[in-house]
Amino acid sequence: MDLAALAATVRRITVELTDTERVVGSGVVWATDRVVTNAHVVARPHVMVRRADGGRLDGRVVARDRHADLALLHVPGLGLSAAAIGPADELHVGSLIVAVGHPFGVRGALTTGIVHAIGSLGRGGRPWIQGDLRLAPGNSGGPLADARGRVVGINAMIVGGLALAIPASEVTRFVRAAG
């Protein structure tokens, strides 16, 4: 797989979330008609979901955890295959990672980088996948993927130039709990 093929793979499972006109963030197709994003991206119970092919659908927030900064959307008729999830034990400091999102409204933008560190920022904090990767507002809720295009995290924050993503294992737990 080259980078273009990798970008295409990750783009297929990435959606754009808009609030009337404005892009508010990105989302990842986690299961049939189910999209995961950040809680801070979806402030209202409904959100417009735009597929990579341009199709627009209505999404409804079915679960939202502000503390975990995760939200689960139900998007009837989304018709996209779910993302493959990357195993955490295959991800190391230095591993190649890519993000797809809509920074500043630029659709399907790809950024590449490596894993900077895995773990909390300070003692006792929550675990992050810390990426040496350039993100911007609009990447929030979008996928962080490994060199095979498998999702390893949900991009959530930028701290001190570092990209912080919620590990996929945490997302899986959240989705399971949400039912």
Place this chain on the structure above:
Amino acid sequence: MDRLLALSNELAAAVEHAGRAVFAVHARPRLPSTGVHWRSGFVVTANHTVHADEGLTLTRPDGQSVAATLVGRDPGRDLAVLRVEAPDVPVAELGDSAAIHVGHVVLALGAGPRASWGVVSAIGAAGGRSTDGDVFSLDLTLYAGFSGGPLVDAQGHVVGINTSGMSRQMQLAIPGSVVSQSLDELARHGRIAHGYLGVGTQPVRVPESMRQQLGLDQELALIVVDVQAGSPAADRLLIGDVVLSLDGQAITDPLELRRMLRAERIGRRIAARVVRGGQAREVELTVGERPPRSR
């Protein structure tokens, strides 16, 4: 195997390999910096991160704390060498820093290990900056605490020491060969000797009439703007003297003067050709050693 996956695995392996010789350096308040086990018992770090001369501690790659003592500082290259007792911690596998070219993919490591990647964007002394020798300019992010850490090639070999302390705008690394030289000298003498005349100079244009009169090619020379008391230049050079050459070599830039005053010239005589009061003359000087500065 898939090319991207192979690259990803190589980069992760390079971090793992180089990270075995990486220490955290606790030598300033709050933010630890990074150090590299360069030779057995010697850890190299960035001088600007070593605030104290005593009471230094390091964190080994396995998380254990260990005391360190300061061997010496090389402020001109922003390097400091620490002595540590850690025979079971591997020594960094050094790569050939002369084989690094612009465009090579490199990694910067912080203690942990933490990593960032990018490319070498330029090699050589940056314009106008006075450093002792060449540096690598890097197109990568040196995160907080990365100064003093290793610059690592794609094979996991250490090819330099990173520092954000030498330039505000640029991320730089001191090439490995320069680090080794500096370490050798600090381990032997505890300091880096520099030749010294004791003059402050500025470039000055040589007037056309003077160039014709003296048959000079050079358009620039150095004008003496300061002479330090008790220095080799005291009573030999005067403020306003225009220095054309040293030992027959034309000098047009204060940096060139500094480069000419290598340590091996200390104690040797050097002939300066100067213009004073419109007349060219030869002045003999004995190169001294630059007095130490702290950091």
